[in-house]
Amino acid sequence: MIQTDPGISANSQQYIDKEDAFGAHNYHPLPVVLSKGEGIYLYDVDGKKYFDFLSAYSAVNQGHCHPKIISAMTEQAKTLTLTSRAFYNNLLGECEEYMAGIFGYDKVLLMNSGAEAVESAMKLARKWAYKVKGIAKDEAVIVFARNNFHGRTISVISASNDPDSTEGFGPLMRGIEWVDYNNAGQLEDKLKSNPNICAFIVEPVQGEAGVIVPDEKYLAHVAEICQKHNVLYIADEIQTGMGRTGTLLASDYADPKNEGQKLHKPDVLILGKALSGGTMPVSAVLAGNEVMLTIKPGEHGSTFGGNPLACAVAKKSIEVLLEEKMIENASKMGDLFREGLRKIADKNSLITEVRGRGLLNAIEINSSESSSLGWQICEALRDHGLLAKPTHGNKIRLAPPLIINEEQIKEALHIIDKVMAKFI
Ligand SMILES: Cc1ncc(COP(=O)(O)O)c(C=O)c1O
DSSP, X not given: OOOOOTTSOHHHHHHHXXXXXXXXXXXXXXXXXXXXXXXTEEEETTOOEEEESSHHHHTOTTOBTOHHHHHHHHXXXXXXXXXXXXXXXXXXXXXXXXXXXXXXXXXXXXXSSHHHHHHHHHHHHHHHIIIIIOOOTTOOEEEEETTOOOOSSHHHHTTOOOHHHHTTSOSOOSSEEEEXXXXXXXXXXXXXXXXXXXXXXEOSSBTTTTOBOOOTTHHHHHHHHHHHTTOEEEEEOTTTTTTTTSSSSGXXXXXXXXXXXXXXXOSXXXXXXXXXXXXXXXXXXXXXXXXXXXSOTTSSOOSXXXXXXXXXXXXXHHHHHHHTTHHHHHHHHHHHHHHHHHHXXXXXXXXXXXXXXXXXXXXXXXXXXXXXXHHHHHHHHHHTTEEOEEETTTEEEEOOOTTOOHHHHHHHHHHHHHHHHHTO
């Protein structure tokens, strides 16, 4: 039995104890046991209601159990769920055509988890390196930004410089180099220094690192530098995409006044999480023909990738995001939320920074990364009806579903204000 939390009922504790007894200990969940979700709210097993300010790490942008997504999912579940890619199905092409049109790419590769999509993008970058760029066999290098988070598989953690992700999992994959995030000059020097570099994979806002928003011009510079050096600019928008930052993609931010033209569009786009509105694992890699068609039949795949259920859910998840103007709402509510957080920070010395874009936000608190203060604040927020989770100890990410309204933002700010005041 793990340590008992006074805020946890005996009823909740039994579920926690069971996970502890029979599950792998690869997570450290905040002690709250959830059994229902609706819109921006979650409910625990005792019926207590909470604001969800994590949105399952931005997978639930459209709100919990969005009725139209659930309806598309359940209808399709009754008809056909999986064929494997051994055969064609009647929904995959339609979903690919829809996504290619919305995001502006020639081709779409549907996968399942985010990490799997990142792996797929890495494989595509390598194929492109050898077949198109002409890099010698097994010499391709992919550059990543320091403090990134792209998932948990061996090749993806090989790109991580967080010891929690890598320690004890070696040997890691070779062919990876790093530059500092938000440093275009360093990227240019790196690309100049090595003709074997085939791709730069970057998060448009670093989510897990604590919502690190780069300078205004960073992504435009990245696109230009990559183009100049014939290197693929690959945007991992698994967390930042699907409206989370107030634009359809966070990389759209590089072309704020030129949305039609997209001069600084990534060569390869990676999506996941909210691509299914939080209902099931659906991820995707989008690219031009020159990149995507380097992989030939039989060279890459997944039993579940592109299954009819995923296709029905992904298309509907994008449709509701657009039709219900969630992206515009994320931008507006994000501005309102940060304004409110800054007012709280002005009178609360514990908050050293408020940052974010759209509804991907974080506060940084005046304590070390190893301190338990962020955790204690999240427990107190939970007790007051708001769920959030610290990332790296002293940063608390605040990212509600994109359907939150003004009144709810104000109510959430009131909770945050009240709770933070207790810790000064
Ligand atoms: C930017 C980014 N890439 C990749 C991933 C991995 O996605 P998954 O957990 O679905 O493998 C995450 C998950 O948090 C992420 O934030």
